[in-house]
Structure formats: C-alpha cells, structure tokens
Amino acid sequence: MFHRIWIYLNSMYPPISRMLYAIAHFFGLYFAAQILAGTGPLMITHGSIAGCITVFLFMLYLRVADELKDLEIDLRLFPERALPSGGVNVNDLAVLMGITIVLMFGVNMFYGNAINAFLILFGYGFLMFKFFFYPEVISKSLILSLVTHNPVCILVNSYIIAVFLKDFPEQSFRWEFVLLVLAYWIPMIVWETCRKIRAPVEENDYVTYSKLFGFRTATYVPMAFQCLHFAIVLYLGTYFHYSTYFLIAASLVMILSLAGYVRFLVNPNAKTSKLKPFGEFYMLALFILIIADFIYSHGIQWAIS
Incomplete structure (x- = not known):
C-alpha cells in the first residue's frame, strides 16, 4: 500500500517541488508581513516552520480530496490517471488523507500557534471535499466550483497572517495585509x-x-x-x-x-x-x-x- 502511495505522490503531488512551493508561498507572505510591520531582520520561528508544514499538508489534503471526489469523471475521461488506472486505490488514498489530517492537527496543536485560523481553514477544506453538501449543483458547474473552491486560497493566506500575528503579538492587523493576501x-x-x-x-x-x-x-x-x-x-x-x-x-x-x-x-x-x-x-x-x-x-x- 505505501509503495503505491509513494508512486501516486511522485506522479500527482511531487513532494520536493510541492514543498518548494509551500516554502516560497508561506515565507514570501510571512516575510512580507514582517517588513510591513517593521520588525527588523527577518525571522524564522517555531510557529512559521509549523505553518509552512501545514500549508504543504493542506495542499496535499486538497489534492487527495479532488482525486476522490472526481473519480467518476476521471474513470470516464482520464482513465490513465493514477486512481482510475488502478495504480492506487480508494483505500490507499483514504489512508493518505487520514495520515495528512492527523499530521496537520498534530503540528498545529503541539507546535503551531494559530490553531483557530487552522480550524477555519481545515473546515473550509472539508466543505470543499463535500462540495458544500450540494454536489449535484456545484460539481456540474465549472463557474460555481471556481467561486466556491478558489477562496480557500484567501483562507490559506489569512492563516499565514494569523501565524505572523501570533509570532509577533505586539503587532496588529494592517490594511496592507489585505494587499498581501491578494498578491498571494x-x-x-x-x-x-x-x-x-x-x-x-x-x-x-x-x-x-x-x-x-x-x-x-x-x-x-x-x-x-x-x-x-x-x-x-x-x-x-x-x-x-x-x-x-x-x-x-x-x-x-x-x-x-x-x-x-x-x-x-x-x-x-x-x-x-x-x-x-x-x-x-x-x-x-x-x-x-x-x-x-x-x-x-x-x-x-x-x-x-
């Protein structure tokens, strides 16, 4: 099973390139907030490391969730993909999703510092997985899917801002942070x-x-x-x-x-x-x-x- 999962990850979610993206995304926004706040030399903290890992794991969670909820379409139109072709099965992906969720919660409960922001982010991700409990409507509309799913990126960026504010409690929210959220x-x-x-x-x-x-x-x-x-x-x-x-x-x-x-x-x-x-x-x-x-x-x- 774990061999199949590893093959799946390398084809659909290459760990190295996705981690590179998570680092670039998280720390680009995190450092930008520090500069705007004038905190001095840029700093990497325990909270920021946990936050970066969370972004990486959350993107993996979304990838697996998409794989599972799009299975019917993929069987018909993309039979060469990992799940429809049998390279990995539903149980494998369910295990991968479970491990990802446990790791996300573990990182944020024991090492993170923005648990409330994380819970909001994860809650929205779960609603996406369930098509906001209106699959017969949202799954059939590309525009509705975009409008309901893409805002999760705003929550990811807001989570990063929350990590920054927890790391630097003397700082308060600034309107320029809105520009940072948009920029990312x-x-x-x-x-x-x-x-x-x-x-x-x-x-x-x-x-x-x-x-x-x-x-x-x-x-x-x-x-x-x-x-x-x-x-x-x-x-x-x-x-x-x-x-x-x-x-x-x-x-x-x-x-x-x-x-x-x-x-x-x-x-x-x-x-x-x-x-x-x-x-x-x-x-x-x-x-x-x-x-x-x-x-x-x-x-x-x-x-x-």
Whole structure:
C-alpha cells in the first residue's frame, strides 16, 4: 500500500517541488508581513516552520480530496490517471488523507500557534471535499466550483497572517495585509483557469473554460489576472523597495510566461494549449524571487532555540 502511495505522490503531488512551493508561498507572505510591520531582520520561528508544514499538508489534503471526489469523471475521461488506472486505490488514498489530517492537527496543536485560523481553514477544506453538501449543483458547474473552491486560497493566506500575528503579538492587523493576501491569491486564479483551457481540437465531454467561453476569451482571463497581480507586486514595491536585480528578473519572468499565452492565441493546437506550466512558472519563480530579494535586503535570523 505505501509503495503505491509513494508512486501516486511522485506522479500527482511531487513532494520536493510541492514543498518548494509551500516554502516560497508561506515565507514570501510571512516575510512580507514582517517588513510591513517593521520588525527588523527577518525571522524564522517555531510557529512559521509549523505553518509552512501545514500549508504543504493542506495542499496535499486538497489534492487527495479532488482525486476522490472526481473519480467518476476521471474513470470516464482520464482513465490513465493514477486512481482510475488502478495504480492506487480508494483505500490507499483514504489512508493518505487520514495520515495528512492527523499530521496537520498534530503540528498545529503541539507546535503551531494559530490553531483557530487552522480550524477555519481545515473546515473550509472539508466543505470543499463535500462540495458544500450540494454536489449535484456545484460539481456540474465549472463557474460555481471556481467561486466556491478558489477562496480557500484567501483562507490559506489569512492563516499565514494569523501565524505572523501570533509570532509577533505586539503587532496588529494592517490594511496592507489585505494587499498581501491578494498578491498571494491571484496567482492561484491564474493557475486554476489556465489549466482548464484547451485548443478547439482537444475539446471533449470535459467542461473547460475554453469550451464555455471560447479559447481566446478563456485565455485572456489568466493573462488579465496575471497582469493585475504583477501590478500589485510593483505597487507593493513602494513598501518593500525592491532591488534593481529583482525588478529585472521579475520582468523577465512576466514576459516569458505571457509569451506562452500569446503563442497559444496565435497558433492554437494541442501542443501550445498547455498553459499550466507557464502559470506555475510565473507563480513559483516570482515567489522565490520575492523571498530572495527580501533576504538580500533585510537579512534573516533563526528565532529557534
């Protein structure tokens, strides 16, 4: 069983790359809150380590939950995937989900410091798993699924802010934190929309944004959100005072990722329609660049004894 689970993880949730993303997401937002609050050199605490692990485990929980609740569709349209193909079975994933839940609660109860925020986050994740107890309505609507499921990213970001406020009790909530929550939420809208866009020749019974709105209109959506996100990142530079190196590198990341969308718009086919890698590249590369620039500008300390 555990061998099958390990094979599943490597194919559907590669631990190393997903942990890298969790670190980039958590500490990018966590460090940004410290800089806005003027707490001095950036600090890594027990609470932040527990929070980062929680983000990693929660994303895994959502991945497994999607696998289980989409099984009927996957059997019909994606038989090559791990669960429909028999590479892993429902019991295996149930065990993996159970282990993930136990670890999340253990980390937050014994090492974390934002248990209330975690409980809200997990509660919303559980409702997502159950389609908010309206599966016959939400599961059949791509737009309703987006509207009800994507806000979980806001709760993830709010959880990170809660960890920061617990780590630095002398600090209070600032309106700029709302911008941080948006800055780390919008890339997930980009990712969610661009991964469900196909060329006209690829469309089948699976409902995609390109099938609903046409491939051109659908492609403009992640492009627009990505441009909005980049504008917010640049605006936050009035607080963070980015280095020239960051601005150059971030601009190159933006241009390279947008080139993927433009390529598809100019020549829509089964090869150019793979927009998800461009959305992921933009998100991960920019998050890593932000952390690197923060550390370069402010230094870092371990507040762990």
